[in-house]
Amino acid sequence: MKKRQLGNSDLYVSELGLGCMSIGTEEAAARRIIEAALEEGINYFDTADLYDFGVNEKIVGQTLRDVREQVIIATKVGNRWNDERTSWSWDPSKKYIKEAVKNSLKRLGTDYIDLYQLHGGTIEDQVDETIEAFEELKTEGFIRYYGISSIRPNVIKEFVEKSSIVSVMMQYSILDRRPEEVALPLLHEHGISVVTRGPLAKGLLSDKLLDKASEKGYLDYNFEELQAVLPLVKEKVAASRSFTEVALQYNLANPAVASVLAGASSPEQIKRNAAAVRSQPLSFEEVAIIKELTKASIYQQHR
Template structure:
């Protein structure tokens, strides 16, 4: 599987990363999925301290420990579970980040994190202190690079202008092209990578889209109604270039942009994981194919994410 550099960090990761949130808490099942990912050439594993109260990090760290020097582990911080663990609060303070990284390192069973990400962010955060925390962790050798997970253009712009972040994780797909206008240009210009989550758009960009349609249209794709979604997907499916698959188009579309380093996709089964790995290894899109997809699909604005 091809690898790309994350920003200007010197860290090279597989074009497909495994979103580990969906591997579950059953150890045998989680291990099977993680080991299959390795067999498929995946070297990028994305987790967070929030997932399963830290159990996710433990499973990832334990299973991947034998190949630690061959992989990229990304995790996140910024959310704090309440004492009764029924909700969480946001904390982007320097003190919390520097404390949270210690717990993540312990759960992961490693002495460094490749990519440490702020799990959100707003303009009200103590941004200078947050950046200082990440920079100190880099200087201390506890992390190799840092980034943010955000779909807020204003927040992204601030971090690009004020920090040395390597990546921004954000939702991006053929059906959610919002990043193309307000985020990707500034990232590409500054050597910051986008790590795209949700590349198959709630399962719509797969051959199972008909059974997903009614629910997916209500899950954050409000610029499409159900009928227009059906129209777009029907054209993509029926008129796609020879040798292409729908989910192959989905992965390759995202990876076509010069700012893209990787797509992160979850997998709750080995079969799903293998299909994602197959799809991402389809040939790169031609410019004609890329333009064809853009002509079919819609752009949209981040009208609800200004702060």
């Protein structure tokens, strides 16, 4: 599988990464999913301390232990479970980040994290303090690089201006083109990579199409609009290939994107997604058709 450079780092991530949140807590089943990803050439594994109260990190770390030097492990910090584990609060403080990283390292069973990401962020945060924490962790050797996971243009701009982030994770798909307005061009201009999540829009952009549709619609598409646009994209662009191919290749067609994170709950799903990423890239004309048929949309908040 092809790899792309992550920002200005020396990390080269597979075009398809595994979003590990969906692998579950049954260790044997989760291990099979991760091993299937390795077999397909995936080297980029994304987890978070929030997932399954840290169990996800532990499973990912144990499964990847024997290939640790050949893979890129990314995890996240900032969401803090309460003592009862019934809810979490947002804590981007330096004190918490430097405490949490040690717990993640222990669960992952590794001496370093390749990519440590702030798991959210608001414009009210003490951004300078947060950045200081990440920079110190780099100097101390606990992390190699850092990034953020955010869809908020105002937060992204702050980190672009003030930090040395190498990546931003954000939701992006044919049905959620909001990042194209500000974030993708800005990040590409500054040499910061985008890692996309939600590329299949909760299954709407798979071959099941409207089988996955809710009467509530999806983002600013109502159900009737989905009924109109999805078959049209299928007809114009995906007539001779799977919709999953088109959806993943649409993300990879943007020059800011380094990797597409897709979750998987089975080895078979991994194989299908990997085949889609290896498929023929979309032409300039196909990308233009998709943009013509779908909504550009913008972020109404967080400006």
